Amino acid sequence: xxxxxxxxxxxxxxxxxxxxxxxxxxxxxxxxxxxxxxxxxxxxxxxxxxxxxxxxxxxxxxxxxxxxxxxxxxxxxxxxxxxxxxxxxxxxxxxxxxxxxxxxxxxxxxxxxxxxxxxxxxxxxxxxxxxxxxxxxxxxxxxxxxxxxxxxxxxxxxxxxxxxxxxxxxxxxxxxxxxxxxxxxxxxxxxxxxxxxxxxxxxxxxxxxxxxxxxxxxxxxxxxxxxxxxxxxxxxxxxxxxxxxxxxxxxxx
Amino acid sequence: xxxxxxxxxxxxxxxxxxxxxxxxxxxxxxxxxxxxxxxxxxxxxxxxxxxxxxxxxxxxxxxxxxxxxxxxxxxxxxxxxxxxxxxxxxxxxxxxxxxxxxxxxxxxxxxxxxxxxxxxxxxxxxxxxxxxxxxxxxxxxxxxxxxxxxxxxxxxxxxxxxxxxxxxxxxxxxxxxxxxxxxxxxxxxxxxxxxxxxxxxxxxxxxxxxxxxxxxxxxxxxxxxxxxxxxxxxxxxxxxxxxxxxxxxxxxxxxxxxxxxxxxxxxxxxxxxxxxxxxxxxxxxxxxxxxxxxxxxxxxxxxxxxxxxxxxxxxxxxxxxxxxxxxxxxxxxxxxxxxxxxxxxxxxxxxxxxxxxxxxxxxxxxxxxxxxxxxxxxxxxxxxxxxxxxxxxxxxxxxxxxxxxxxxxxxxxxxxxxxxxxxxxxxxxxxxxxxxxxxxxxxxxxxxxxxxxxxxxxxxxxxxxxxxxxxxxxxxxxxxxxxxxxxxxxxxxxxxxxxxxxxxxxxxxxxxxxxxxxxxxxxxxxxxxxxxxxxxxxxxxxxxxxxxxxxxxxxxxxxxxxxxxxxxxxxxxxxxxxxxxxxxxxxxxxxxxxxxxxxxxxxxxxxxxxxxxxxxxxxxxxxxxxxxxxxxxxxxxxxxxxxxxxxxxxxx
Numbered sequence: 001x002x003x004x005x006x007x008x009x010x011x012x013x014x015x016x017x018x019x020x021x022x023x024x025x026x027x028x029x030x031x032x033x034x035x036x037x038x039x040x041x042x043x044x045x046x047x048x049x050x051x052x053x054x055x056x057x058x059x060x061x062x063x064x065x066x067x068x069x070x071x072x073x074x075x076x077x078x079x080x081x082x083x084x085x086x087x088x089x090x091x092x093x094x095x096x097x098x099x100x101x102x103x104x105x106x107x108x109x110x111x112x113x114x115x116x117x118x119x120x121x122x123x124x125x126x127x128x129x130x131x132x133x134x135x136x137x138x139x140x141x142x143x144x145x146x147x148x149x150x151x152x153x154x155x156x157x158x159x160x161x162x163x164x165x166x167x168x169x170x171x172x173x174x175x176x177x178x179x180x181x182x183x184x185x186x187x188x189x190x191x192x193x194x195x196x197x198x199x200x201x202x203x204x205x206x207x208x209x210x211x212x213x214x215x216x217x218x219x220x221x222x223x224x225x226x227x228x229x230x231x232x233x234x235x236x237x238x239x240x241x242x243x244x245x246x247x248x249x250x251x252x253x
Numbered sequence: 254x255x256x257x258x259x260x261x262x263x264x265x266x267x268x269x270x271x272x273x274x275x276x277x278x279x280x281x282x283x284x285x286x287x288x289x290x291x292x293x294x295x296x297x298x299x300x301x302x303x304x305x306x307x308x309x310x311x312x313x314x315x316x317x318x319x320x321x322x323x324x325x326x327x328x329x330x331x332x333x334x335x336x337x338x339x340x341x342x343x344x345x346x347x348x349x350x351x352x353x354x355x356x357x358x359x360x361x362x363x364x365x366x367x368x369x370x371x372x373x374x375x376x377x378x379x380x381x382x383x384x385x386x387x388x389x390x391x392x393x394x395x396x397x398x399x400x401x402x403x404x405x406x407x408x409x410x411x412x413x414x415x416x417x418x419x420x421x422x423x424x425x426x427x428x429x430x431x432x433x434x435x436x437x438x439x440x441x442x443x444x445x446x447x448x449x450x451x452x453x454x455x456x457x458x459x460x461x462x463x464x465x466x467x468x469x470x471x472x473x474x475x476x477x478x479x480x481x482x483x484x485x486x487x488x489x490x491x492x493x494x495x496x497x498x499x500x501x502x503x504x505x506x507x508x509x510x511x512x513x514x515x516x517x518x519x520x521x522x523x524x525x526x527x528x529x530x531x532x533x534x535x536x537x538x539x540x541x542x543x544x545x546x547x548x549x550x551x552x553x554x555x556x557x558x559x560x561x562x563x564x565x566x567x568x569x570x571x572x573x574x575x576x577x578x579x580x581x582x583x584x585x586x587x588x589x590x591x592x593x594x595x596x597x598x599x600x601x602x603x604x605x606x607x608x609x610x611x612x613x614x615x616x617x618x619x620x621x622x623x624x625x626x627x628x629x630x631x632x633x634x635x636x637x638x639x640x641x642x643x644x645x646x647x648x649x650x651x652x653x654x655x656x657x658x659x660x661x662x663x664x665x666x667x668x669x670x671x672x673x674x675x676x677x678x679x680x681x682x683x684x685x686x687x688x689x690x691x692x693x694x695x696x697x698x699x700x701x702x703x704x705x706x707x708x709x710x711x712x713x714x715x716x717x718x719x720x721x722x723x724x725x726x727x728x729x730x731x732x733x734x735x736x737x738x739x740x741x742x743x744x745x746x747x748x749x750x751x752x753x754x755x756x757x758x759x760x761x762x763x764x765x766x767x768x769x770x771x772x773x774x775x776x777x778x779x780x781x782x783x784x785x786x787x788x789x790x791x792x793x794x795x796x797x798x799x800x801x802x803x804x805x806x807x808x809x810x811x812x813x814x815x816x817x818x819x820x821x822x823x824x825x826x827x828x829x830x831x832x833x834x835x836x837x838x839x840x841x842x843x844x845x846x847x848x849x850x851x852x853x854x855x856x857x858x859x860x861x862x863x864x865x866x867x868x869x870x871x872x873x874x875x876x877x878x879x880x881x882x883x884x885x886x887x888x889x890x891x892x893x894x895x896x897x898x899x900x901x902x903x904x905x
Contacts, residue, residue: 133297138408143527145298184888192409199411 002063003027004049004080004172004204009058011044011228018044019228021058026172026206026221031198033207033215036225037248042208043085045225046174049206050082051075062172077105081170083162085177085208091150095141095160098149099132102167132167138201139163139193155186162193172204173197179211187211191218212249216240224248267480270515271691274447274472276312276349278514283309286490286517292338295524295532303338311338311426313440315346318429319377320443322401326351329373329455333357333366333389334381336496336522339405339422341509343379346429348453348472350443355455355467356501358848359385360841367392368464370399373455373698378402379422383409386419393418449473454510455698456503458650467698468651477691478507478653479515481673485658486620490517492539493617497529502849504542504625507654534614541621545628546850548621548643551613552635553758553783560786570609573601577638585637587662606639615641622646624655625849627729627748629756630666637664645669647729652676652713653692657727668726678727679712685733686719687712735854737768743826745773747854750827757814758783762839764857765829766865772830774868776861777811778802778838784810799836799880799894808834812899819901831868833898835861836880864896873898 004026011019019041026032034042047053049060051072059068067075076082089098106128113121136142139159144152149160158178165173175194179187191214197203209215215222216236224232224245232242239245270278282291283305292303303311324330330347332354334340344354355373357366366388370378378399380386386404389396390413403420404410413419433440453475455467494513498505509520518539523532530551533541559570580598583590590598610616621636624646636643647669648656657678659670672678676690693713696704707714718730730736731746738744747765754763754775761780767773781798784807788795795801811834819828839845845857858865867873880892 130297133299137297140525142298142524143531196409200408 002171003061004206005061006045006049007059007061009045009048009055009060011041011048011053012056017228019048019055019225022225022228022230024223024230024233026204028171028204029198029202030220031194031205031207031218032221032223033209033219034223034225035209035212035215039227040225040248041228042225043176044228046082046176046206046208049075050080050174073105076168076170079169079171080174081165081168081172082174083165083176083178085180087157087161089149089157089160089164092148094146094148095136095144095152095163096132096146098160099135099163099167100128102164103128103132131169135163135166138196139166140189155182155189158182158186158190159193162190166197170203172206174206174208176208177210178207179209179214187214194218267515271473271476271480272449273476274348274444274449274451275453275475275510275514276316276345276444276447278476279305279309279312279345280441280444282514282517289490289517290519291513291517292341292520292522293536294338294522295528295535298524300521300535308338308341311342312346312349313433314426314429315339315342315422316349316429316443317346317432317440318425318427319343319347319352320350320439321428321432322377322425324350324352324377324400328352328377329355329375330377330379331355331357331370331373331375332379332500333359333361333385334379334405334500335359335526336498336500336505337381337405338522339381340379340500341520343403344454344510347377349440349447351446351451353452353455353469355457356499356506357457358499358501360848361388363388363391367395369457370396372464373467374398376400380404382406386410386413447472449476452695454506456506456650457501466700466703468694469696469698470653470694474653474692474694475507475511476515477511477675478655478673479511479513481675481690481692482512482655482658483516484674485660486540488512488516488518488540492516492518493521493536494518494540495521495523495529495533495536495538497523497526497533498543499848503650503654504544508542511653530614534612537614537617539617539619541618542646543621543623544625544850545623545632548623548628548632548636552632553780555609555613555639556758557782557786566605569605573597573605574638576601577606577640578634581634581637584662585633585664585666602640610640618642620644620661622655622658624648626851627752628666629752631756633664633666647727648688649713649715651694651707652688652690656688656690656692663724665724665726668722668724668728670727671725672727678721680720681714683733684718684720684730686715686717686727686729688715689713739767739773739826740769740771741826743824745824745827750775750829751852753818754815754829757818759787759810759814762852764839764852764854766858766868770869773826773828775815775829775832776835776857776864776868777832778835779807779811781838798838799892802834802836803894803897808897808899812901815901829901831871831898831900833864833868833896835864836878836894836896837882867896867898871900 006022006024009019009022034045036042048055051070054069062078065078107124109121109124141163144156149157162178178190194205198205219236222236222239224239226248231244231248232239287306288304290302291305291308293300330352332340332343347354357369378389386402389402401420402418403422403425405422407421449472451471452469453472454470456470457465457467494508496509513520521536523529559567576597580590580594618641621641621643633643644659644664646655646658648654656676657669657672676688679687681687689712716733718733720728722728731748735748736744736746750765751763754760759780760777762778764776765773779802785801793804793806815829815832822828845853847853863878867876875895875897877895880894882890
């Protein structure tokens with residue numbers, strides 16, 4: 001099991017400091033949450049980890065590997081997957097096709113195999129499908145398998161988004177506001193999925209979420225950002241008692 | 254008597270089947286057609302097949318595993334599970350070692366489950382997943398006599414693994430397998446000890462008040478029902494059946510125990526409850542049984558799809574629908590059809606109805622049965638017109654579900670048909686329907702008084718009022734206890750009037766009041782799908798069910814429907830004088846409906862007492878109410894809304 005260590009990362013866009021000297025350690029097998037008010041830099045951290053941005057200063061290590069300057073596909077090959085806040089799905093494809101497509105990098109057969117669809121090609125496709133089916137079963141998406149993603153309700157689309165990340169068989173899953181815009185029942189479902197992912201599949205979870213009730217309930221470790229700076233970290237009860245955090249969230253009179 | 258010779262396997266000498274218990278019949282099927290598919294389950298997107306050999310093997314593993322846990326003669330196992338093959342393995346496995354199975358609805362609340370387990374003195378509980386296990390664990394203190402909780406799906410069960418009280422089904426199978434290896438003759442010996450008159454299953458009757466009663470059913474009860482039903486409507490052992498009704502309902506057990514063992518059909522288990530209608534399309538069953546709701550839903554979907562289709566489809570559908578309905582009239586009454594109509598009906602079938610029926614998965618369906626509640630006459634005509642042979646059945650849990658049924662070519666929508674062979678029918682002096690057959694239960698578990706009432710004079714008392722019409726068909730009016738009287742003493746059946754309302758596609762549910770009042774009133778639930786579409790088409794905007802219900806246009810629509818029903822009322826006091834549209838759908842979770850979807854009248858009347866009083870106060874045209882919602886996690890919210898009351902003008 002490997003730690004993901006973000007050390008002393010600073011990210012600037014021109015004169016704007018999106019992140020300043022942020023240190024975060026994500027321990028394997030735990031749920032680590034990153035919280036903070038709007039514009040605090042939560043998504044920027046995820047973007048740095050997943051290779052969409054590269055830190056101006058500082059380093060990001062996943063175990064032995066340095067992913068400070070890795071590209072998104074290299075990061076995903078290291079076993080780090082991400083579910084996006086604003087669904088990144090093909091709205092015109094079925095749930096099944098979306099999930100199968102997400103595993104395209106596992107398909108290593110040539111165009112000739114593909115044309116005759118025999119031997120390696122059909123075997124790999126079958127393996128792919130069977131993995132995707134496991135994910136569908138886990139995320140309880142059976143009723144929507146053949147539905148076009150664009151026709152599904154927002155809550156279900158969010159579930160498909162998480163499923164898409166899971167098809168990459170990640171060791172570490174980055175969830176960017178998986179519960180935004182959901183009702184209570186849908187949130188309960190997602191929380192159950194997250195807990196089961198941790199317990200049953202042993203996946204490390206990094207959660208960016210606004211619903212503090214959920215965060216406090218399920219996190220093992222919390223980091224609080226404000227204006228790009230880390231202002232607190234620790235177990236939920238420590239964070240809840242931290243005066244700086246209370247200030248950032250409620251503000252001073 | 255040896256029953257393993259293959260030569261016995263003929264339709265004509267089925268009569269001996271009744272001499273055996275369900276596990277014995279299972280073994281007999283293994284000897285006769287062991288390699289034929291008996292069960293099929295969709296899992297991870299694939300249909301997995303299990304032959305009769307597999308079936309028996311799993312039943313043996315489950316049965317001997319239970320035996321190893323100390324489960325034996327007259328011990329009880331409770332099953333709280335979605336429909337999966339394991340429900341049958343556990344139930345029949347328990348029966349094979351002399352035990353009795355009972356099934357509890359998956360929607361039951363923890364305290365209900367606790368009470369039932371206590372009443373039946375259950376020693377083993379089988380659950381399919383964490384949701385059900387959690388509920389049993391919640392009432393653990395109340396049920397010290399439960400020795401083990403066995404679960405099928407290990408997901409989310411990590412927290413329970415350290416506790417011996419919980420057991421994974423594979424571990425049970427392992428115990429059974431070990432015992433079998435140790436003593437290979439043991440299981441067959443136990444199966445031999447079974448007697449057809451042993452009680453094998455307790456079927457819980459949905460109690461509208463208080464604890465459900467457990468009707469004790471014997472092997473013979475089930476097998477007799479399967480044999481008599483297929484005497485009228487034969488089934489082949491190559492026929493398919495899709496198991497999507499709750500296993501706790503007699504409607505499912507009569508097929509998976511009775512009909513399957515009597516005929517050897519294959520049972521198909523859907524991937525999940527939500528996908529069952531899609532899975533049904535893939536299987537294309539040869540017969541199906543369902544509550545009226547299912548048929549209503551399917552018809553609504555067909556209507557919607559046709560409406561959304563392009564003009565040629567709509568035109569062809571409408572034209573041939575008229576022809577089909579006319580032809581259905583002849584077909585249902587068994588009268589010979591004129592040649593021209595016959596040709597046009599055939600043409601309609603080829604052009605539109607065969608593809609249409611194929612779309613809903615009914616192409617291979619020879620017969621569809623509806624039961625449990627009344628179905629609108631126009632629904633019979635509709636299904637018969639598109640070529641689906643839909644028939645009404647009637648019976649109680651206590652007589653294994655089906656005792657009366659329409660015969661092919663003699664489908665009369667207002668009746669429930671004729672008794673099955675071997676079933677006697679009598680109407681008591683009070684007008685109650687009484688029946689007698691080999692499928693009648695020996696009584697309720699541990700309730701001697703209720704049993705005496707039920708079987709008084711050797712007849713099964715249905716509690717339903719009814720009569721036999723001039724064609725020998727049974728007509729059911731209503732529950733004897735549910736019949737109401739207006740202030741001047743004229744009798745009416747609220748359910749009968751509610752069904753009239755529900756025959757309108759726009760009305761999902763209705764509650765009729767009027768007991769000891771001057772006139773009849775109704776609380777109405779509009780159908781969210783049909784009315785929602787209707788409103789959308791007219792550009793009426795709404796976001797929630799509550800808003801939809803509150804639209805004046807919707808009220809006008811319902812008003813029209815009620816007016817039409819009033820015009821057709823047989824008696825003046827059947828006319829609905831005032832009604833209101835309720836802001837929420839009646840729901841099982843809120844205790845307004847029973848598990849089988851019937852209205853809990855008293856509860857609804859008390860819950861909506863404000864509305865009830867306003868219905869009988871002619872001056873009230875609108876009233877502010879607080880709508881109260883409870884979410885699954887117990888959180889509640891209240892929303893203010895206004896309810897309008899409408900008075901129907903007197904007809905001349």
